[in-house]
Amino acid sequence: MARKYFGTDGIRGRTNEGALTPETAMRVGQAAGAHFLRGSHRHRVLIGKDTRLSGYMMESALTAGFTSVGMDVTLVGPMPTPAVAMLTRSMRADLGVMISASHNPYVDNGIKLFGPDGYKLSDDAELAIEKAIDLPPTLAPAETIGRARRVDDAQGRYISTAKSTFPDHLRLDGLRIVLDCANGAAYKVAPDALWELGADVIPLGVSPNGCNINDKVGSTHPATLVAKVKETRADIGLALDGDADRLIVVDDRGEVVDGDQLMALIASSAAKAGTLKGDGVVATVMSNLGLERFLWGQGIALHRTPVGDRYVVEAMRAGGYNIGGEQSGHIVLADYATTGDGLIAALQVLAALVESEKPAHELLKQFDPLPQLLKNVRFAGGQPLEDDKVKAAIADAEKELGGIGRLLIRKSGTEPLIRVMAEGEDEALVGQVVDRICEAVRKAA
Template sequence: MSYFGTDGIRGKFGEMPITPEFALKLGFAAGKVLVRTNPKAKPLVVLGKDTRLSGYILEAALQAGLNAAGVYVHLLGPLPTPAIAHLTRALHAHAGIVISASHNPYYDNGIKFFSSEGKKLPDHLQEQINQELEYDIQIENTANLGKSVRVKDANGRYIEFCKSTFPYHFDLRNLKIVVDCANGAAYSVGPAVFRELGAKVVALYNEPNGLNINEHCGSTHPEQLQKAVLEHQADLGIAFDGDADRVIMVDQFGHQVDGDHILYILATQANNKPAGIVGTVMSNMALELALEAAQVPFVRAKVGDRYVLQALEENNWVIGGEPSGHVLTLDKSTTGDAIIAALQVLTVMVEQEKALHELVADFKLFPQVLVNVRLDQMIDPYAV
């Protein structure tokens, strides 16, 4: 049986496989694979999470399993999923693990692995972990146990990394930005990045209590951000989802700027045009036609950032995404990063000296209808 779906392991907390017992066993199984594939070094894993209450329980169980298998663990605390991917590389870890259910409600949770390169864990390693899960936990030598330590400057490391993707000779001092943190993983680092670049920031939904993540806020509920941008007379708004791998923006008039708009901006309005853009089967036809007119190659992948990433790598391109706000900029980060995607749009605004609404003035989405189809059997219902 394979426990891994298209975006790791996900489900309702307290129900298999998202239970403390399974997390302990999963940590041990993953640790055994890491020890076996890294015989010359004591394996190191970085472990982060979003703000769900259940994340603290799963974190404790996972690190216990990893330590029991002989793996050292660096605990990052609540941080965006892309931050865990970055810090996996920056701290030279053998793997990274994030505990999150992204845009899902608080009662869901999930566990996702990153490779040492900060990318999705290769399928063959996932299969090895699946195989190890068939066996009971057996500790052969207590002298080989690992231990866990907390990384005290994880937030600062990630903030500096995000800022490094914004041109050093630019700043945001003339902009007022409303930032909706979805009471999620970006509640601290999100507003900090834009403030440190000079923007006047109004932070919304940045007081997580473990139960209010994504609750009527964030990128899946942009109406709250639209209202706030108008109330505060801001230049724009930025909304993240619970683990900050999705971003939706709002212009000064309260109009939504989704993932298709962002791809259009990065493809046609920036000084440096990309070699090509990857969208998905959900991408609006207006995007395809606009890119064709701009002579920017465009291909569609299946829904899911895993497939967008695969298509980017196949074509040797760097920019792709989905209407939902998953935007990948592989020249900046190894995975979808909401903060970095927003910074790339802000870069275009500053270099072109244009407001957000001006960058999309010539781009109008076509009417599009989403039809739900009933299935006799649901496969991987928690897939992103």
């Protein structure tokens, strides 16, 4: 069934356009609230947000929607997405909501929903809510409308939980860390957590003004972090995205380390410690073939899913795996969290760094990746992938790559983009096929 509102990661788009208007947000609150009104207890939804200017507007609209159908609202303010998932479960809420567009610019926003178990909703649950959004809501009687209140100690609760994942016998004393919070949701909690563990924290992206989230900072813009690591001669650099559910690392020489290398490090460390479950790791089709070969050499299987951390989590739960993630930096550690958590992933990397007593550049490069190139083509509408010339370009590329590479072309689930990725032994060939396909898509679009 085609989706009208939900994409691969909740509802996302440009604020005050399409599905991201206050009116629609209120209807989402009414539909989601009604969907989770089960049983006779007093129902509660927990709402967090990142630092976007539109967060206040969307928060108010959602609150109106939830309270109008009889659900109480707990507001926790700017908090990472994984913190909202954790607090939803620990505070026994019936539903959790994160208002964020993740790594997108501030003019965008989004709505992510979590069930009472702290996991993102299933496709079936999202489709049921979709159907109800456009139907007249069943409003609560005046005497049973919901109440809204703010919780002031939510940040401390999350910091305590995140720190508990760091080994008790280790400290970060003497470690100089550049921490880029993308002017986003973790701008308070992440620096405090590292400081409390003894690190010398050099903060970046911790001055949100509503309009600068992900603006030349954060995990999707690592150049600023690279420059700061070199300038300060830091031991390591850490970059989160706007809602802090992904992590990218920069080593002490200023080299960017992606999620594939981080998964390799965390998984191999867990295997040596005997804590890796299922003898496997879950990653998406975007992960480099070099990761698969590295894990195979360690006796660890790699199980691939479609793009999206929710699909990674679903496969982890189905197979009993405790480590998974995406090349983009979503690292899911099921022993500690129900979704990707950039801060918790960073703490596992830092624990490995401290225990190894190696410089970051020696520890973090676990394997040599195969040449891989990803390019995005923006389109205004239509179905460019259905164009005959685009199909022909893709078919020609697949023949050229043959058995020495692979090709992945897909439509983004969060932005109007066609993503074209190729990977293979021959770097020049990889670049050529990607450029040809991108050009064909541009002409078709």
